[in-house]
Amino acid sequence: xxxxxxxxxxKVTEKGxxxxxxxxxxxxxxxxxxxxxxxxxxxxxxxxxxxxxAPDKSGLPSDRFSxxxxxxxxxxxxxxxxQQEDSAVYLCASSLDGVPGNTIYFGEGSWLTVV
Amino acid sequence: xxxxxxxxxxxxxxxxxxxxxxxNYSYGATPYLFWYVQSPGQGLQLLLKYxxxxxxxxxxxxxxxxxxxxxxxxxxxxxxVHWSDAAEYFCAVGRYGQNFVFGPGTRxxxxx
Numbered sequence: 001x002x003x004x005x006x007x008x009x010x011k012v013t014e015k016g017x018x019x020x021x022x023x024x025x026x027x028x029x030x031x032x033x034x035x036x037x038x039x040x041x042x043x044x045x046x047x048x049x050x051x052x053x054a055p056d057k058s059g060l061p062s063d064r065f066s067x068x069x070x071x072x073x074x075x076x077x078x079x080x081x082x083q084q085e086d087s088a089v090y091l092c093a094s095s096l097d098g099v100p101g102n103t104i105y106f107g108e109g110s111w112l113t114v115v
Numbered sequence: 116x117x118x119x120x121x122x123x124x125x126x127x128x129x130x131x132x133x134x135x136x137x138x139n140y141s142y143g144a145t146p147y148l149f150w151y152v153q154s155p156g157q158g159l160q161l162l163l164k165y166x167x168x169x170x171x172x173x174x175x176x177x178x179x180x181x182x183x184x185x186x187x188x189x190x191x192x193x194x195x196v197h198w199s200d201a202a203e204y205f206c207a208v209g210r211y212g213q214n215f216v217f218g219p220g221t222r223x224x225x226x227x
Contacts, residue, residue: 033215109158
């Protein structure tokens with residue numbers, strides 16, 4: 001597609017439920033990133049995929065968070081047993097490869113509200 | 116550890132005034148540096164980036180930034196601010212084969 005696509009754009013879930021957030025990167029982009037942005041705060045790194053390399057999961061805040069990527073395409077971020085502190089915008093981004101000189105393009109984000 | 120700081124949480128300027136947003140980084144080598152803007156309800160948009168060459172880089176919307184190695188800084192500037200520039204601005208560091216590290220952001224308000 002023309003840009004990074006994320007779904008759902010908005011999700012309200014009850015505390016304790018599991019949620020899945022989806023990211024479709026720009027076609028041909030091998031690098032994919034997930035960030036979390038709490039209201040009024042900066043971007044918090046979660047996980048980074050680069051091609052077939054082992055993902056960098058160093059930013060995942062707890063074992064309730066996991067992410068997968070199918071080849072060099074779609075990625076799914078899963079949050080199990082959601083808590084209210086998980087409420088945030090989850091941003092996905094992609095770039096052509098892991099070379100930082102290449103621009104990373106962000107999706108519009110998935111707004112998650114845990115009630 | 117690599118880090119990015121943006122000392123100003125919130126800046127208010129009058130329309131037409133000049134603007135400078137500060138960014139400092141901590142990194143062991145010359146980093147790749149970026150400025151992104153996030154307008155209300157919108158995604159992040161790249162303003163400009165630096166990774167080599169001329170230390171003064173031009174971006175979109177009339178923004179520019181200057182890389183100063185001696186000060187570990189990459190400040191964003193605009194000579195005349197427009198009301199539409201009101202947004203959140205993020206400085207970021209890119210590192211080869213690793214994730215991008217973002218600063219906490221500076222919120223810009225523009226007075227009419």
